[in-house]
Amino acid sequence: MTDATPPAAVSPEDGGTAFAITLMEHLVVPTFVLDAELRVLIWNRACEHLTGVPASEVIGTREHWRAFYESPRPCLADLVAEGAKGRIEQLYVRPEAPREPGRGLRAETWCHMPRRGQSLYLAVDAGPIFDAGGRLIAVVETLRDMSDRKRAEDQLQQLASRDLLTGLGNRHAFDAALELEWRSGERDETSLALLLIDIDHFKRFNDRYGHAAGDECLKRVAATINRFARRAGDLAVRYGSEAFVLLLPDFTRTQAQAVAQRVCDAVRSLRFVDDDEIIGVTVSIGLAVCVPMPGIEATLMLQAADAALDEAKQAGRDRVRIGEV
Numbered sequence: 001m002t003d004a005t006p007p008a009a010v011s012p013e014d015g016g017t018a019f020a021i022t023l024m025e026h027l028v029v030p031t032f033v034l035d036a037e038l039r040v041l042i043w044n045r046a047c048e049h050l051t052g053v054p055a056s057e058v059i060g061t062r063e064h065w066r067a068f069y070e071s072p073r074p075c076l077a078d079l080v081a082e083g084a085k086g087r088i089e090q091l092y093v094r095p096e097a098p099r100e101p102g103r104g105l106r107a108e109t110w111c112h113m114p115r116r117g118q119s120l121y122l123a124v125d126a127g128p129i130f131d132a133g134g135r136l137i138a139v140v141e142t143l144r145d146m147s148d149r150k151r152a153e154d155q156l157q158q159l160a161s162r163d164l165l166t167g168l169g170n171r172h173a174f175d176a177a178l179e180l181e182w183r184s185g186e187r188d189e190t191s192l193a194l195l196l197i198d199i200d201h202f203k204r205f206n207d208r209y210g211h212a213a214g215d216e217c218l219k220r221v222a223a224t225i226n227r228f229a230r231r232a233g234d235l236a237v238r239y240g241s242e243a244f245v246l247l248l249p250d251f252t253r254t255q256a257q258a259v260a261q262r263v264c265d266a267v268r269s270l271r272f273v274d275d276d277e278i279i280g281v282t283v284s285i286g287l288a289v290c291v292p293m294p295g296i297e298a299t300l301m302l303q304a305a306d307a308a309l310d311e312a313k314q315a316g317r318d319r320v321r322i323g324e325v
């Protein structure tokens, strides 16, 4: 890799091109430039530092992708040079359409950085340069390492969608999942099952055994319910204080009824010990099953499950009732 020596004594008077190249080589922003044939013209020092790949290895080649990925794929500058902007959605996250035609592209992506042996989340800008006749002569790509910010954002997002006590997803996670599963049920014409599960007489439990025991109970009931979320799309969340939802895509009414009964049985068999007393809890479940259809709101399922849960409570608790959507 090149040492961080001061720029060569080049001035605008010595020749504009050499001066521009020297400036770019010393820019603190990692930058590389491709010519119209997609060969690397400039690979500056900051880019060497970011990628671990020396300029001498890539200048004059079309191998710039090797600095970022394990297998060949276009970089953003290639998409700009090839006019293949349509592929940006496939290859990058958060792509931004150019504000003006011919102004280049902006996007973000995780890169595996083979030479560094670590992944970096890069924000990338690629802008075309045209000659006086409007012919593309080069594309400049600049890179910003956003890995720390991205990790912090992801952690915040995780926290925002998790219930801290039970570790399950929260209502926010549920709302997003319901929307998603509703749309895929509508597309595939498969039925979706929603179990609204509420611990019975939980206030009494808290009042009698204390809040800490109540928390322990919530955690064990949550873990028990979560065991029934077995397939990739299944989701168990803490929906409210002592209410949980189990969302089961592609489940028939009969299958969902059987699962709901098994959840009831599994919670009933839990045992908590307080001093010498052995305590049990039960849940009531409102179940709604339907094939999502255009014109029906996903929230109707929740309303149906809620009404069925009320019925289960009225009918004596520790049981399942089915609501009509």
Ligand SMILES: Nc1nc2c(ncn2[C@@H]2O[C@H](COP(=O)(O)OP(=O)(O)OP(=O)(O)O)[C@@H](O)[C@H]2O)c(=O)[nH]1
Binding pocket: 165, 198, 199, 200, 201, 202, 203, 204, 206, 210, 211, 212, 213, 214, 215, 218, 241, 242, 313, 317
């Ligand atoms: N320990 C604990 N208790 C909680 C938590 N969140 C809510 N609760 C309690 O959960 C209880 C819910 O009581 P209610 O809504 O009256 O329901 P219930 O007593 O279960 O009665 P039914 O649902 O009709 O069977 C309240 O006493 C809340 O204080 C929590 O995070 N931890």
